[in-house]
Amino acid sequence: MDFEKDTCSICGKYTDITAKVLNERETLYCMECQDKELKRMLDNFNQIKFYCIKCGSSNVTKSDPKTGISLTDIPNAIYANALITCKDCDHRFFVNMEDHGKIN
Numbered sequence: 001m002d003f004e005k006d007t008c009s010i011c012g013k014y015t016d017i018t019a020k021v022l023n024e025r026e027t028l029y030c031m032e033c034q035d036k037e038l039k040r041m042l043d044n045f046n047q048i049k050f051y052c053i054k055c056g057s058s059n060v061t062k063s064d065p066k067t068g069i070s071l072t073d074i075p076n077a078i079y080a081n082a083l084i085t086c087k088d089c090d091h092r093f094f095v096n097m098e099d100h101g102k103i104n
């Protein structure tokens, strides 16, 4: 993959930019800051308590939670997703949260 050099919006280093994400405005991330941001959001995402939307049970498990940067949308957005399985009714749900940035 080809990275263009620019100034990372987070650490201020002039380095390879691996992602551009729209937050308040366009935010440029270097590899290190991108990894940190995705890890932090994954930690926060893992704190979220989900309920089954079919039967309302809180007896659910979250599997394969991950964060990433969606490269298909323009502008790119950070997302977190996971598969939720209800142990009471055996239904599965895919949840996807996308960062749409601050309200202007």
Ligand SMILES: [Zn+2]
Pocket (backbone or CB within 6 Å): 008, 009, 010, 011, 012, 013, 029, 030, 031, 032, 033, 034
């Ligand atoms: Zn950086």
Ligand SMILES: [Zn+2]
Pocket (backbone or CB within 6 Å): 052, 053, 054, 055, 056, 057, 086, 087, 088, 089, 090, 091
């Ligand atoms: Zn259920």
